[in-house]
Amino acid sequence: MSKRAELHFDGNVYELPVLEGTENEIALDISKLRAQSGLITLDVGFKNTGSTPSAITFLNGEKGELRYRGYSIEELADKASFLEVAYLLIYGELPTEDQLTKFDTGIRNHTLVHSDVLEIMRGFPASAHPMGVLSSLICSLSAFYPNSLDPYRPAEEVDLTITRLMAKLPTIAAWSYKNEMGHPVNYPDNNLDYCSNFLKMMFSLPTYEYEIDPVVADALNKLLILHADHEQNCSAATVRIVGSAHSSLYTVIAGGINSLWGPLHGGANQAVIEMLEMIAADGGDVDKYVLKAKDRDDPFRLMGFGHRVYRNFDPRARIIKKSCDDVLEKLGVDDPMLEIAKKLEQVALEDEYFVSRKLYPNVDFYSGIIYRALGIPKEMFTVMFALGRLPGWIAQWKEMREANQPIGRPRQLYTGYTLRPYVPIEERA
Ligand code: CMC
Numbered sequence: 001m002s003k004r005a006e007l008h009f010d011g012n013v014y015e016l017p018v019l020e021g022t023e024n025e026i027a028l029d030i031s032k033l034r035a036q037s038g039l040i041t042l043d044v045g046f047k048n049t050g051s052t053p054s055a056i057t058f059l060n061g062e063k064g065e066l067r068y069r070g071y072s073i074e075e076l077a078d079k080a081s082f083l084e085v086a087y088l089l090i091y092g093e094l095p096t097e098d099q100l101t102k103f104d105t106g107i108r109n110h111t112l113v114h115s116d117v118l119e120i121m122r123g124f125p126a127s128a129h130p131m132g133v134l135s136s137l138i139c140s141l142s143a144f145y146p147n148s149l150d151p152y153r154p155a156e157e158v159d160l161t162i163t164r165l166m167a168k169l170p171t172i173a174a175w176s177y178k179n180e181m182g183h184p185v186n187y188p189d190n191n192l193d194y195c196s197n198f199l200k201m202m203f204s205l206p207t208y209e210y211e212i213d214p215v216v217a218d219a220l221n222k223l224l225i226l227h228a229d230h231e232q233n234c235s236a237a238t239v240r241i242v243g244s245a246h247s248s249l250y251t252v253i254a255g256g257i258n259s260l261w262g263p264l265h266g267g268a269n270q271a272v273i274e275m276l277e278m279i280a281a282d283g284g285d286v287d288k289y290v291l292k293a294k295d296r297d298d299p300f301r302l303m304g305f306g307h308r309v310y311r312n313f314d315p316r317a318r319i320i321k322k323s324c325d326d327v328l329e330k331l332g333v334d335d336p337m338l339e340i341a342k343k344l345e346q347v348a349l350e351d352e353y354f355v356s357r358k359l360y361p362n363v364d365f366y367s368g369i370i371y372r373a374l375g376i377p378k379e380m381f382t383v384m385f386a387l388g389r390l391p392g393w394i395a396q397w398k399e400m401r402e403a404n405q406p407i408g409r410p411r412q413l414y415t416g417y418t419l420r421p422y423v424p425i426e427e428r429a
Pocket of ligand 1: 230233263264265266268293294300301302303304305306307308309357359362363364
């Protein structure tokens with residue numbers, strides 16, 4: 001028997017269609033409820049609202065499972081390259097050898113960024129956060145490629161925009177770092193693979209030719225895969241909403257970057273390191289900060305802990321923690337922050353407050369420590385997250401547009417004044 005749901009309200013009964021996903025998740029379709037009954041549903045922060053059907057990423061927060069297009073994150077992180085995963089997310093299947101070569105070559109051919117974009121960047125002060133520079137410059141690409149403004153352009157042109165974004169984001173990301181450092185920018189080297197090319201643009205100087213360390217390039221490849229998509233999170237939802245107005249894909253991705261920047265989302269990786277540095281500078285008293293995090297009157301939170309969906313270990317955090325130990329050992333780095341992080345994790349995982357709220361370390365808890373070991377400064381951590389998340393954003397946008405979804409436009413429960421007359425300024429108290 002198929003499942004049925006009914007809403008009884010004010011003496012009337014409304015039947016709500018019941019939908020079932022491929023992993024047996026069940027949703028009540030309320031899209032016609034208002035037309036039938038005048039009722040809307042209210043769910044501030046979308047804590048329990050599905051915004052779309054999606055075939056991209058599956059996440060089971062209770063079991064701590066994450067899959068891209070049906071492949072487990074553990075297997076992908078272990079065996080795949082970031083570009084393979086990007087292709088998988090964007091086009092739905094793992095690429096054949098030919099498809100991957102074509103995708104990779106297309107990206108290599110578009111890594112160069114128009115020199116006028118560099119002029120725009122020069123207008124930013126060195127104090128500009130690289131995330132602000134990144135989102136502004138990505139948005140500016142809509143001016144250099146005005147065809148992207150046409151929502152009905154042919155599929156080949158959409159693919160070209162996707163290739164350009166994948167190709168240019170690493171270049172612009174590395175430039176945003178150079179801007180902060182006040183160093184001259186490096187140009188891409190198309191003989192190099194995606195991760196190596198980015199590392200070289202980041203770290204080469206006119207006085208020093210950066211040599212690719214395969215340990216570093218492999219670690220980066222894994223980190224980018226782990227960040228590549230995470231279903232309907234804050235930035236993916238932003239991307240879908242901005243894109244639903246048929247805005248250019250460049251502006252859509254700029255919207256995703258801005259959303260990711262916040263410390264409750266991707267900005268948490270920078271905030272974690274700043275928190276660990278603060279604890280270290282304060283004598284390393286982990287218990288004191290756990291107490292602060294538990295105090296309702298104290299705004300301090302343990303950054304890198306908790307997640308809207310995971311009520312179990314974030315599977316990405318588990319992989320990153322292991323990778324963190326490996327990378328530090330291989331690179332011979334001894335980072336005192338790792339000791340503090342491990343202590344903090346241990347204390348928090350045994351503390352009733354964190355246990356009862358199911359607050360576990362998330363992806364951002366250990367990623368900053370790896371980035372530090374790779375030589376990446378903390379202001380760039382969220383930029384690294386954006387590099388990884390780009391194919392996920394593109395996939396979310398593409399799925400939404402291909403399904404011809406309507407403009408995103410939530411309802412509200414109005415709680416302001418009812419109608420009142422205008423008061424002339426001289427009569428106002
Ligand atoms: N430290 C201390 N208490 C916390 C924390 C934390 N990090 N996270 C949640 N809580 C408490 C919160 O105070 C609340 O307690 P109570 O029920 O007594 O009021 C309870 O746990 C539930 O928290 P919530 O704020 O309702 O949960 P949420 O789903 O709205 O927020 C979150 C999720 C990720 C924003 C939040 O856990 C947080 O602020 N964490 C720190 C920031 C962080 O690490 N963000 C990265 C998320 S993973 C990367 C990504 O995908 O964006």
